[in-house]
Amino acid sequence: MTVYAAPGTPEALVTFKPRYEHWIGGEWVAPVKGQYFEDISPVTGKPFAEVARGTAEDIDAALDAAHKAAPAWGRTSATERAAVLNRMADVIDANIELLAVAETWDNGKPVREPINADLPLAADHFRYFASAIRAQDGDHAELDHDTVAYQFHEPLGVVGQIIPWNFPILMAVWKLAPALAAGNAIVLKPAEQTPVSILVLIELIGDILPPGVVNIVNGFGVEAGKPLASSPRIRKIAFTGETSTGRLIMQYASANLIPVTLELGGKSPNIFFKDIADEDDAFYDKAQEGFTLFAFNQGEVCTAPSRALIHKPIYDSFLSTVVERTRKAVQGNPLDTDTQVGAQASNDQLEKILSYIDIGKQEGATVALGGERADLGGEFAEGYYVQPTIFEGNNRMRLFQEEIFGPVVAVTSFEDYDDAIAIANDTLYGLGAGVWSRNGNVAYRAGRDIQAGRVWVNNYHAYPAGAAFGGYKSSGIGRENNKLALDHYQQVKNMLVSYSENAQGFF
Amino acid sequence: MIEASVVIPGETSPRVAATGDTVDLLRKLWSDNGPLMFHQSGGCCDGSSPMCYPDGDFITSDNDILLGVLDIGDGGESRPIDFWMSREQFEYWSHTFLTIDVVKGRGSGFSLEAPEGVRFMIRSRLMAEATPFA
DSSP: OOBOOOTTSTTOSOOOOSEEOEEETTEEEOOTTOOEEEEEETTTTEEEEEEEOOOHHHHHHHHHHHHHHHHHHHHSOHHHHHHHHHHHHHHHHHTHHHHHHHHHHHHOOOTHHIIIIIHHHHHHHHHHHHHHHHHOOOEEEEEETTEEEEEEEEEOSEEEEEOOSSSHHHHHHHHHHHHHHTTOEEEEEOOTTSOSHHHHHHHHHGGGSOTTSEEEOOOOIIIIIHHHHTOTTOSOEEEESBHHHHHHHHHHHHHHTOOEEEEOOOOOEEEEOGGGGGSOSHHHHHHHHHHHGGGGGGGOSTTOOOEEEEEGGGHHHHHHHHHHHHHTOOBOOTTBTTOOBOOOSOHHHHHHHHHHHHHHHHTTOEEEEOOSBOOOOGGGTTSOOBOOEEEEOOTTSHHHHSOOOSSEEEEEEESSHHHHHHHHHOSSEESEEEEEOSOHHHHHHHHHHSOOSEEEESOOSOOOTTSOBOOEETTEESOBSSTHHHHTTEEEEEEEEEOOOSOOSOO | OEEOOOOSTTOOSOOEEEOHHHHHHHHHHHHHHSSEEEEEOOBSTTTTSEEEEETTTSOOOTTEEEEEEEEOOOSSSOOEEEEEEEHHHHHHHTTEEEEEEEEESOOOTTOTTGGGTEEEEEEEEEOTTSOTTO
């Protein structure tokens, strides 16, 4: 067990600056309008740093820097860009504890998560795309004896990326890595709830990149995100967030005729077939953990297994077992490596989760566990903590239909395979899903029948680089986390070459 | 507290209301930004929260449904604010009455109030007139 010292105390691994400016053109740049906003730690509910409050003027400055940097960066060899990505990965690996404490303080997540998941995955993600870009070939076709079509990959140029607050560093890297590998320059807008940890990262890796290749402008969505998303000076916009903003970003993109990738969340079903309980063995234990993973990262995961569907014959026994397992989840100081459940990322998130618990009770769902704000007392008394909560109800309840983004799971039963699939697919979304069965045929069929971009079979919440990630239905457009993502950041140049000496004969 | 007008054909009771704090904030946002609209979001992160935009900034379509119009006019001229939701989302929300409240927060998305250090959020109650899960 380790308890990391809180930032602001003498032993702390990370010392935040009192004030962070924008990162533009490889240096810190004050916001044009001179305004700053407070970054609040969800751990304590108290502000800990000031952050530049960007506006259209700052986005323009960042776009200027990006446009200046893009041509040379786009002409570097894949070998050079891969080397840059690998160096950034090495720096992350060498600073995992420091970055983890920064991430926990900014976001509220228990520090064991960034240490063991977010940051190792971020480093590996850079390495994956370093490899992918080096392994990427163009292609050619000999259309006839004298005519050859060559396909080259070219970068788009300057792209915009808007990052969510649930995995501030990892989600930024998910977007940065393919864009950089493909040779683009970037203007990135972090979430206003978690603006600082990505700046701590850029302090460490900023000098590895040529100036202007990555530019970071903080600020509020309406003041900084909107001018970025609607700018005619970007060739693509990528966004992770919710549906209204996703639609709005597509509308802005339509005005500029640029492509969009969107990741808009889900309400992921986690299906437990009765044969999981055939033996009380390691696999059954794994399936129980698979249920409890709804509380991972306080439920602030787009793919959180927030609807548990349990086969009727095992409903009572399995549910009572996992309620007890979830009851043992350790909620406490997020900087303690023994803590399993930390703080929600913001006050508005806390309030929204509590409002869903309220409507769930009104709709007649019953609380099997939790259902309240958690008061950890002392220095954490004003932090944003919610008890892991298990509701029983039915799939038409709003609890089952909306992404609460909290440690709240809605549980229901199903009669048979067809019922399970019908319930699983009765949702607007299609991002993630889980299937648990000892029967390979059932698991395979369910995996194919569920309308979601990622189906975990006999596991959950694994995000290895290489496994494509993205949504069906209202969950978004495009794929990340796989070499397919390079396509979202590249043009295809076709060069059609005639090796004939003779005229075509038309004129 | 202000209740929105009834706009869905065949219905007789309002579906949306705004708390006093919400109305005060909307009046400020209106004087700063001009006419306003709401679109109820779904999905991840800041999803499930109402998004407040300059009127017309978000293009609605036949696949959206107008749930009501809030008039925040302060005695003088009318200041109507449409409250929209996607039709597919309304299929799951139709049995609940929505009250727009304001809490301290950071927002995200492009909703206009976030720079004020506050966030609109929805509080819900079951509607006596609607059958849940029909």
